[in-house]
Amino acid sequence: LLTAKNRPSLCSFRSAIFDLPDRREMLSKSSAELFGFWLLFACLVVVRYLGLVEFYLERFRDTTGDLANFSTPFNLTQFDAQRMINFTYLPASFAENCNLGSKHHLRLLVLVLSSVENFESRNSIRNLWADPAQSRGLREGKAKVYFLVGNGMNATEQLKTEIKKYDDIIVTDTPDNYMNLVYKVFTILHIAADLCPSSFVLKVDEDVVFNIDRFIAGIHTTFFPEKADVYCRVWHKMQPKRNATHKWYISVEQFAGDAYPNFCSGSSYVLTRQAARKLLNYTHLAHDIQVIVIIRRFHIFKISLDFLDK
Structure with a gap:
């Protein structure tokens, strides 16, 4: 039986079972995801102004059919x-x-x-x-x-x-x-x-x-x-x-x-x-x-x- 003295905390217990990263690792991962999101957004903006999106949309409009x-x-x-x-x-x-x-x-x-x-x-x-x-x-x-x-x-x-x-x-x-x-x-x-x-x-x-x-x-x-x-x-x-x-x-x-x-x-x-x-x-x-x-x-x-x- 686990006593109050030697019982692990709830956080460490879950970490042991699920192998969860610690808080610093979670913050680092969250920052990386946020950075990736903004990087993707910036790329889309650049592509938009390069006219590539317009080209794709125009091509899509063409595929809807015209005589x-x-x-x-x-x-x-x-x-x-x-x-x-x-x-x-x-x-x-x-x-x-x-x-x-x-x-x-x-x-x-x-x-x-x-x-x-x-x-x-x-x-x-x-x-x-x-x-x-x-x-x-x-x-x-x-x-x-x-x-x-x-x-x-x-x-x-x-x-x-x-x-x-x-x-x-x-x-x-x-x-x-x-x-x-x-x-x-x-x-x-x-x-x-x-x-x-x-x-x-x-x-x-x-x-x-x-x-x-x-x-x-x-x-x-x-x-x-x-x-x-x-x-x-x-x-x-x-x-x-x-x-x-x-x-x-x-x-x-x-x-x-x-x-x-x-x-x-x-x-x-x-x-x-x-x-x-x-x-x-x-x-x-x-x-x-x-x-x-x-x-x-x-x-x-x-x-x-x-x-x-x-």
């Missing part, structure tokens, strides 16, 4: 894009639904990007969210779903049979490959602005499910057809894929920045007719991302394109 960073080999003009698009088949119901004199005013035109060989995907959509039996908007003629495919000059017998059966496929003669998606996007803008005066146009991929009735219920409360708006999921500070084997590869020559400007997710977005008309003026930006990259706000839900008039 000037884009350099595309396509150099697409609106006239060039129009020459690239020829409809080889338009459904009979398309003219009827898009007729201003129709008894049903089309509120939502849905255009699903598809490929000739993706029959099963189209059939799944027809049996799920594009089934009139499951959508009041489709039954009442307020919405209509069409599939947009290319390679019209080389249509397969299966596609021809499918067209006769469903009459819901729009066919263009544009080669159907990933790099030509921009022409499909332009086709959608052209249809929305010039061919079909619906209130809204939805561009959607085959692997996306869309609730048509829920959207229609939000017209005039959440979605406003009279404005030049795009409704989408906005991606922020997305970095380009630099791996040449990646599906979404973008070279430094095509885009020089480290991060894209804010842009709409390409999997699905809704445009008003006014927005489509304004975007048509920017079709020289010949990439799916670039078509929507002019959207620079931080909204997740709605983006106004009225600033394009300024």
